Amino acid sequence: MxxxxxxxxxxxxxxxxxxxxxxxxxxxxxxxxxxxxxxxxxxxxxxxxVKSAVAPVGTDIIADTVTKTSPAVVKIETIQKSTYRNDPFFNDPFFREFFGSQRPYNAQPDVSQGMGSGFIISEDGYVLTNEHVISSADQINVYLTDQEKPLTAKVIGADEELDLAVLKISSDEKLPYLQLGNDDDTLVGEWVIAIGNPYGLDHTVTAGVISAKGRPVQVEDRQYKNLLQTDASINPGNSGGPLLNLEGEVIGINTAVNASAQGIGFAIPANTVKSVLETLIENGKVSRPWMGVYIQTLNDDLARRLGLQSSQGAVLSGVVAGSPADKAGLKQGDVILAINKEKIADAGDITNVIEKSKVGDKITLLVERDGSQKNITVTLAEK
Structure with a gap:
């Protein structure tokens, strides 16, 4: 002591x-x-x-990426003129009798405006955005970061199913643009940056990570089959803007929001865009093959009710009148066992075959009908 x-x-x-x-x-x-x-x-x-060892993504990396890419991100304003809106006086019987069939002189056309985002993909002014951003628009204005007055845009091509649209703007100068990256190389957990105009707030930047890949998502009447999921904030007005990796490459187009959840946004993969971009620019649309049937996967219960010995295959629950399937002789209740000698396990197999085919292709279906089997050839048409 x-x-x-x-x-x-x-x-x-x-x-x-x-x-x-x-x-x-x-x-x-x-x-x-x-x-x-x-x-x-x-x-x-x-x-x-210690800080540099545990924080390889420094604060300057995101800022530098935004500085480099932001000039190529644009705000898109749409104007749609609809029919004349009803004048409140015109609904009154007295005024209807007074004016007869004439519409009151003070009736005004109904003009609605929309807002979205996009980004330039070439120095001569091609712009990518979502189809739903410009759908039904009578006029499309594109705002660049360094210009107060908008440029008028023309729709070059659009595809409703993929929710993609290509616009064209003209400028006297070469424009800044972004490169489409390879989303296959993107890993879940990687940092990403979203730039857009949510609620009309120009060039809002949010950051997060890739939460998941290959998400199927239903948004109103659209069925997206393969989306990137991110926790970077994506709000109304972000649609059509780029989702960027830290190299400044576009790995997705921000397109959908889960309004009932926080930190869940979606983007169309860049590789999906690249697969149809040339077609949209050259043809203005994406041509898809169509057979014209409604299909349902067989199960044991359905197979018993149809008197089938096996639940392999898919049953036609309907055939569209005048469709290629109708013209080839397919009928409701037919069971598709194989296509081009490849066995069909379920309805998804038929969908995959059609999607991989081209307009004008002939496919041979092995069909079971009334206890017997037969081959039926269908020539696929444009959807």
């Missing part, structure tokens, strides 16, 4: 200092990757090296 108070105080101070130093070194061991830890470096460099 140390009786001298000053000596005891000194010893306690030394012990406290040793404990504090051990705690600091222990913290370094916790935060530094084991293979990169160097005690000498930690002792001389302090916490700055």
């Amino acid at each position: 140390i009786r001298d108070k000053s000596l005891r105080t000194t010893v306690i101070g030394i012990l406290a200092a040793l404990v504090l130093e051990a705690a600091l070194l222990g913290g370094l061991f916790l935060y530094l990757p084991r293979e990169n830890f160097n005690p000498a470096m930690a002792a001389t460099s302090g916490t700055q090296n």
Whole structure:
């Protein structure tokens, strides 16, 4: 026991200092990757090296990416003129009798405006956005970051099923543009950046990660089959804007929001866009093959009711009148067992075959009808 108070105080101070130093070194061991830890470096460099080791995505990386890509992101304003709106007086019987069949002189056309986002993909002014952003628009205005007055845009091509549209604007100068990346190389958990105009707020930037890939999503009457999911905030007005990786490449087009949840947004993969981009520019649309049937996957119960010995295949629950299937002789209740000698396990197999085919292709179906099997050839038409 140390009786001298000053000596005891000194010893306690030394012990406290040793404990504090051990705690600091222990913290370094916790935060530094084991293979990169160097005690000498930690002792001389302090916490700055710890920060760089655990935060490879520095605050400047996102800011630099935004600075580099933002000039190519545009605001899209749409104007739609509909029929004359009803004048409140014209609904009154007295005024209807007074004016007869004439519409009151003060009736005004109903003009509605919409807002969305897009981005330039070539220096000569091609712009990508969502189809639903420009659908039914009579006039499309595109606002560049460095110009107050908008440029009038022309629709070059659009596809409702994929929710994609290509616009064209004209400028006397070469325009900044973004590159489409390869979303196959993007991993779940990677950082992404969304730039757009939510609620009309120009060039709003949000950041997050890729939450999932290959999401099928139903949004109102649209069925998206393969979307990227992100927790970067995407709100009304973001539609059509780019989802970027940290290299500044577009890996998706922001398109859908789950309004009932927080931190869930969706984007059309860049590779989906690239697969149809040339077709949209050259032809203005995407041609899809069509057979004209409604299909249902067989199960044991349905197979028993139809008197089938096996539940393999898919049954036609309906045939569209005048469709290629109708013209080929297919009927409701037919069971498709194979297409081009490839067995059909369920309704999804038929859909996959049609989607991979081209307009004008002939496909041979092995069909079971009334206990017997036969081959029927269908020539696919344009949807």
